[in-house]
Amino acid sequence: MGQEKNVAVVLCAGRGTRMNSEVQKQYLLIKGKPVVYYSLIAFEKCPFIDEIVLVTGKEEIEYCRHEIIEKYNLKKVKSIVAGGKERYHSVFEGLKAIGCCDYVYIHDGARPFIDQELLQRACDSVRIHKACVVGMPVKDTIKISGQDGFADHTLDRSKLWMVQTPQVFQYSLVYQAYDKIMKYPGIQVTDDAMVVEQMGQAKIKLVEGSYKNIKITTPEDLEIAEIFAKDRA
Numbered sequence: 001m002g003q004e005k006n007v008a009v010v011l012c013a014g015r016g017t018r019m020n021s022e023v024q025k026q027y028l029l030i031k032g033k034p035v036v037y038y039s040l041i042a043f044e045k046c047p048f049i050d051e052i053v054l055v056t057g058k059e060e061i062e063y064c065r066h067e068i069i070e071k072y073n074l075k076k077v078k079s080i081v082a083g084g085k086e087r088y089h090s091v092f093e094g095l096k097a098i099g100c101c102d103y104v105y106i107h108d109g110a111r112p113f114i115d116q117e118l119l120q121r122a123c124d125s126v127r128i129h130k131a132c133v134v135g136m137p138v139k140d141t142i143k144i145s146g147q148d149g150f151a152d153h154t155l156d157r158s159k160l161w162m163v164q165t166p167q168v169f170q171y172s173l174v175y176q177a178y179d180k181i182m183k184y185p186g187i188q189v190t191d192d193a194m195v196v197e198q199m200g201q202a203k204i205k206l207v208e209g210s211y212k213n214i215k216i217t218t219p220e221d222l223e224i225a226e227i228f229a230k231d232r233a
């Protein structure tokens with residue numbers, strides 16, 4: 001049996017509309033380093049990740065190459081490719097750039113605080129289940145609103161998870177699911193698990209993530225990020 005090959009696809013091609021900053025949020029600085037640096041260094045240090053594909057905006061490819069990959073000496077980044085209009089378009093560009101591997105770790109560049117223990121849990125799970133996502137049980141009560149702006153009903157919190165990334169899949173499984181979904185332009189999918197749920201042939205295992213694994217989305221997330229980054233190099 002050949003050696004297992006694992007690739008991380010780090011997504012960095014979003015516009016960051018909700019952050020509303022001059023610089024795209026994935027390049028804003030936390031403790032002096034770009035947000036996406038923290039995701040990349042986590043995969044760089046991870047012993048079972050062999051390569052990284054960075055997906056960014058077409059205009060940011062050279063910036064990423066010189067100001068992030070070369071500057072921080074990130075040896076595992078083998079390709080930098082341009083993303084697409086929606087997150088799932090960017091994911092598909094990343095998957096195509098891989099060519100072939102065993103497992104792919106799809107991760108938001110805007111989630112800087114993954115850790116090695118979380119990656120190990122995802123690795124152990126995907127080897128058994130072929131498809132898994134990290135996440136955490138929700139802490140708040142979640143209500144469905146009616147059309148009139150009043151609460152319609154309350155969901156059973158014991159069954160609710162906040163889903164994070166990385167979302168990890170057997171490469172052939174997720175590639176086929178993405179290839180199929182591309183035939184439905186305009187479809188609404190917000191994570192990779194949804195693509196596999198709708199187009200694939202595997203159940204998605206939920207794996208313990210971390211409450212620190214936040215997505216930098218709105219300005220107040222940056223204040224929290226400065227605190228979480230205190231123990232990061």
Ligand SMILES: Nc1ccn([C@@H]2O[C@H](COP(=O)(O)OP(=O)(O)OP(=O)(O)O)[C@@H](O)[C@H]2O)c(=O)n1
Nearest residue numbers: 011013014015016017018085086087090109110
């Ligand atoms: N077309 C897109 C959209 C999103 N992403 C990436 O997917 C991750 C999660 O997306 P989100 O946080 O929603 O980022 P944006 O789409 O940039 O934010 P917004 O929805 O506020 O515009 C981010 O790392 C983002 O860069 C991407 O690579 N390509």
Ligand SMILES: C[C@](O)(CO)[C@H](O)COP(=O)(O)O
Nearest residue numbers: 087108163164165190191215
């Ligand atoms: C993939 C994701 O980060 C899981 O929580 C999330 O769904 C991305 O959604 P967004 O609308 O692109 O923020």
